[in-house]
Amino acid sequence: MAYDLHEMITLAYDDASETDSAFYSDSADSDEMDCSDQPAMCCRCDMHEGMSEHSSSMKQVVNIIIALKRMKHVKPKSSEFGEEEVLNIIMENVIRERRMEVVEVTPSYDKTSTTLQCNICDQFKKTLVKSSTSPRLMAVTLRDGNSDFKVRFNLSTYVSPSVKPNASQPVCLGISNSNLYLACTNDSSPHLVLEEITGPLNTIKAGDPHENLLFFRRETGVANNTFESVKYPGWFISTDYEDSKPVDMCQVPSRRLTNFALEDKQQIRS
Incomplete structure (x- = not known):
């Protein structure tokens, strides 16, 4: 499988926008619901369950976007590259190395x-x-x-x-x-x-x-x-x-x- 870096960023942003749009659309509709309307109340419950699922997917999308933004200065060998190269770029540029300093204690x-x-x-x-x-x-x-x-x-x-x-x-x-x-x-x-x-x-x-x-x-x-x-x-x-x-x-x-x-x-x- 090959990926185009520009397509990955576009898809990630579109997914986040659609999810975000759905979230606010549902929120606006819920304000207009009549609490006495039983079917509407059931719909509202279903909507909240959907929002929880969207929240989880949004976190994944945001993580991808953050990773891709950090990779914006990376220059790949070509416009299309495979899974292994994507993984190597993330490992080299996204994951930050922690330096552990050994402190010598006087006996x-x-x-x-x-x-x-x-x-x-x-x-x-x-x-x-x-x-x-x-x-x-x-x-x-x-x-x-x-x-x-x-x-x-x-x-x-x-x-x-x-x-x-x-x-x-x-x-x-x-x-x-x-x-x-x-x-x-x-x-x-x-x-x-x-x-x-x-x-x-x-x-x-x-x-x-x-x-x-x-x-x-x-x-x-x-x-x-x-x-x-x-x-x-x-x-x-x-x-x-x-x-x-x-x-x-x-x-x-x-x-x-x-x-x-x-x-x-x-x-x-x-």
Whole structure:
């Protein structure tokens, strides 16, 4: 089937005019009807039903007219063209494209009222203790009677809309009864230090100076916990196989140990 663009516009306008004319003609006649005339009343009901049908067809005609008006600047290849070309012209010139802009939201982490107090040791039972010579932690095998050297940690838990449920839990690892927190800093490469914090840590946003205090805690099995830096993805808190070596960051896979057990756990409310 082929269509002439001028004929399509003419037919659309004629159809709209005839429908519109019929509408107003019927309206004028209805004003002169006698309400006591029963046949006239029946006719009036039929007329209203017809008007509803005409209203629906008018909407279709108007839509066609609007589409054709938008196409008035389109120059077809010839005066006659087929169904496929008509469809392509409508798709290209009538349907308006909506541009969706992606808005990047800065991840934000809000502290909860739950804090987990515990001791931490690696999978070889080396305990994390404070170094006496530097602001760092050491992984040491403690003998009986040396439990006082164990560091007690406060794991403050955080929530964030950017973290999926049942995924890793964002935490800050602070040392109990102090202002010291484990922090992942980056000089030539990420490494772990103890950082003193005096202000509150109720909300931490990506890009904030305190983002390096956040770690994703993931628990697997019964007692295996890993701590991945939020600021430096792919870097984990780790210990050396040898005794009395510094606790540091590493990428996996690695020869270092990244699984930890949490011992003597106690939930506290802040």
